[in-house]
Amino acid sequence: MSIQDAPEDTGTAQRSAGTDVPGIRQVTRAEIEKFWENGWIRLPRLIDPDLIGSMLQRAQQLMGPEGDANEERKGFDFETSPASQSFRSPSEVDELYERVVLSKQLGRNAALLLGRDHAQRFFDDILLVKLPLSQRQDRGQALGWHQDKNPTDRSWIYFWIPLDHVEPQQGAVRYLTGSHKLGPLWRGGACVDLDEAYRLAPRLHSCEMSDEMSFEPGDVIAHCSWVVHGTDANVGTRPRWVYRPSFFPADAVYMGVPSPTIAERGIKPFEILDHADFPITYEPAAAGGAG
């Protein structure tokens, strides 16, 4: 059932409540501290592996068992990327993804990580399947170093959620640790090779590259805006399944950075993103939310 079809859907109010989804734990104080230091944090078993298993099944229904069967929906899915096969906004077509992104728990974790107990909105979500390069040259390549595009005036939280075991050779994400402290360095979303990144921002030499990591279902990475990151190619033999939703503080304002997602909803520069498609999923208890 889509949000539009929900029986008692009253728009923003209905979606803003923040559902309770069992199986998503809260981030710890130690994780929050390390996140501030590094700009990213690995969150072991953030999500119950059984819930992740169900999400993988749904993703396979949408994209095929190998993650390569969905047709690109013109004008909706992102430009076919050589780095992965993607499926944009699974939460609009699948009720499990809808429940997960509207969950109070993910929103609260975003607030806790950002260091201010403030309401959070969901922005968007995408499935990113990096296909084995050996099978698909055009869907398994490395993704260059970049900062995520953020059209607002404050940091967002991006959850990088493997839906299956991920080994380093499958092209897991890597970070230039601490690079968020350098602020915006070049155009958000623009991917460059490492030499070019160092040329554009020589201070990046002081940011250590994260080690290659393996993931079990349930392990998650959260990163903030402005941390420089990229992925290697998938030189393994299995598709790499990742789900990537994003959240931001409810009082952030649109800065006018070209963003069809925002502009086509009639939101003008310096306005908050007060729209049913950017629902508030978490509100602190004092503000009337369930905390």
Ligand SMILES: O=C(O)CCC(=O)C(=O)O
């Ligand atoms: O892992 C990917 O395919 C993309 C990683 C990334 O750039 C992100 O999550 O922002």
Ligand SMILES: [Fe+2]
């Ligand atoms: Fe990114």
